[in-house]
Amino acid sequence: MESFFIPFFTVAVIFIGMPWLVFHYITKWKQAPRITDEDEQLLDRMFDTARRLEERLATIERIVAADNPDFRPARRLPGEDYDYERRN
Numbered sequence: 001m002e003s004f005f006i007p008f009f010t011v012a013v014i015f016i017g018m019p020w021l022v023f024h025y026i027t028k029w030k031q032a033p034r035i036t037d038e039d040e041q042l043l044d045r046m047f048d049t050a051r052r053l054e055e056r057l058a059t060i061e062r063i064v065a066a067d068n069p070d071f072r073p074a075r076r077l078p079g080e081d082y083d084y085e086r087r088n
Contacts, residue, residue: 061073 065071065073
């Protein structure tokens with residue numbers, strides 16, 4: 001009698017349990033929330049605002065560097081070609 005249950009249990013796990021588990025998580029994955037068009041537009045606006053603020057900060061640092069010879073900016077941006085040693 002015991003020899004009947006082990007193969008039956010093994011076949012049930014392989015052909016019923018495993019596909020059920022796979023399909024369960026596929027369904028959960030498809031139901032996961034996605035980024036909406038509104039969220040994407042908000043992220044684009046936030047990125048543009050951050051870029052403009054960074055440009056403004058670089059402009060303020062150039063103005064302060066031109067007025068104050070001891071000023072050194074906290075960081076240099078990559079691709080920034082302004083020479084802080086140049087004075088008016």
